[in-house]
Amino acid sequence: MHYLDHNATSxxxxxxxxxxxxxxxIGGNPSSIHAxxxxxxxxxxxxxxxxxxxxxxxxDSVIFTSGATESCSLALFGAVExxxxxxxxxxxxxxxxxxxxxxxxAAAHRLAERFAWVRVTVLPVTADGVIDxxxxxxGLREGKGxxxxxxxxxxxxIGTVQPIAAVSKLARxxxxxxxxxxxxxxGKIALDFSLCDYMVLSAHKMGGPQGAGALLVREGAxxxxxxxxxxxxxxxxxxxxxxxxIAGFGAAAHALADGEGERARIAHLRDHFETALKxxxxxxxxxxxxxxxLCSTSGFAIPGVRAETALIGLDLDGVMMSAGSxxxxxxxxxxxVLAAMGVEEKLAACALRASFGWSSTxxxxxxxxxxxxxxxxxxxxxxxxx
Ligand code: PLP
Numbered sequence: 071m072h073y074l075d076h077n078a079t080s081x082x083x084x085x086x087x088x089x090x091x092x093x094x095x096i097g098g099n100p101s102s103i104h105a106x107x108x109x110x111x112x113x114x115x116x117x118x119x120x121x122x123x124x125x126x127x128x129x130d131s132v133i134f135t136s137g138a139t140e141s142c143s144l145a146l147f148g149a150v151e152x153x154x155x156x157x158x159x160x161x162x163x164x165x166x167x168x169x170x171x172x173x174x175x176a177a178a179h180r181l182a183e184r185f186a187w188v189r190v191t192v193l194p195v196t197a198d199g200v201i202d203x204x205x206x207x208x209g210l211r212e213g214k215g216x217x218x219x220x221x222x223x224x225x226x227x228i229g230t231v232q233p234i235a236a237v238s239k240l241a242r243x244x245x246x247x248x249x250x251x252x253x254x255x256x257g258k259i260a261l262d263f264s265l266c267d268y269m270v271l272s273a274h275k276m277g278g279p280q281g282a283g284a285l286l287v288r289e290g291a292x293x294x295x296x297x298x299x300x301x302x303x304x305x306x307x308x309x310x311x312x313x314x315x316i317a318g319f320g321a322a323a324h325a326l327a328d329g330e331g332e333r334a335r336i337a338h339l340r341d342h343f344e345t346a347l348k349x350x351x352x353x354x355x356x357x358x359x360x361x362x363x364l365c366s367t368s369g370f371a372i373p374g375v376r377a378e379t380a381l382i383g384l385d386l387d388g389v390m391m392s393a394g395s396x397x398x399x400x401x402x403x404x405x406x407v408l409a410a411m412g413v414e415e416k417l418a419a420c421a422l423r424a425s426f427g428w429s430s431t432x433x434x435x436x437x438x439x440x441x442x443x444x445x446x447x448x449x450x451x452x453x454x455x456x
Contacts, residue, residue, distance in 0.1 A: 072389045072434040075255050076427030077226050083277035085325055086318040090279055093317035100311055102116035110313050117320025124323045127263035127286050133307050134316050137283035138272035142173040144285050144296050145249050145268040149218055150181055152292030162215025164190045167201045168410035174220050195410050199230035199358040208366045210244035216247035223255035227394055227407045229367025230358040257326030258364045269292040277428050278322035282315030336426045337365035343435045350443040365397055371420040375449050389442035394421025
């Protein structure tokens, strides 16, 4: 089998699996003061240090959650609700890039429905898949009240790296808060938490287990808890922590800490894939190709080879990828990312994503290209016969 869907979930790394299994064996609650409780807490605090280190943050900025979706909601709802008490600093405007994950977009829109004074502006992106900084600059100048800006560090569908330092500068000049969704970027590019106020991470996108994530929060940034109860994690996210998930998350983050060699290897595989794809199908389009992209991600389309047909063909050949579109109620809807980039609907319906990670091999790359080439030939024969 050839797994090229690391941006959906990266298979668990052996060191992470070991950490999960060790944590499950502790049998203690991190809040308990007895020996097993202390052992559990030690595991959790080590993971906190490792996760924080990935973004150059202090361990006490880390709040463990159930994953990135929860972290996005906690950041957005928490920031708006947390700003209610602040005189003259109520968040009234939210700027989100059009290529954010639905976890950010849906939460932002829900906020605007819930709080009448919150307005959401969706910022355009270029045809190459990079946020339009000028639109942000202009937008931040207009309107009253504090703004919150949400821009991802890199896109999960096509891998384009976003200009976070420039976004941060604009946000700081306007006194706005900045939320960075670093889910696909973590471990692939250097992350600098000092540029933002909130940062979102997810364990299963980096070789950790599913169901564990983190929100990093700058000291002093507004944050109202969304889960209340036992007061865990300084009262900001109540509930007994998912110790095994957190331990696995920490181990994955640690494995990535000196991942220079791994990144170079993944980049080599991705580049080889794209070169071979272009040789097999010269008409193939690689989205955001001219931009700085994550080493792990290739968003592409072979015109005439529809994504749903391709996924079935690839699967029959043992190759696993994602479509660059989503299928809901039997109807294929074009990816909001590609739509925001102005990609024609007909081409977007052919969009696929190959995403590479720690377990990917050259064998996977070759199998994927061979399968795509077969599909293309079949499609060409079908359209010639028609
Ligand atoms: N943000 C981005 C950019 C993602 O790619 C994803 C998952 O695909 C999420 C957020 C949500 O992550 P999780 O599955 O941990 O909730």
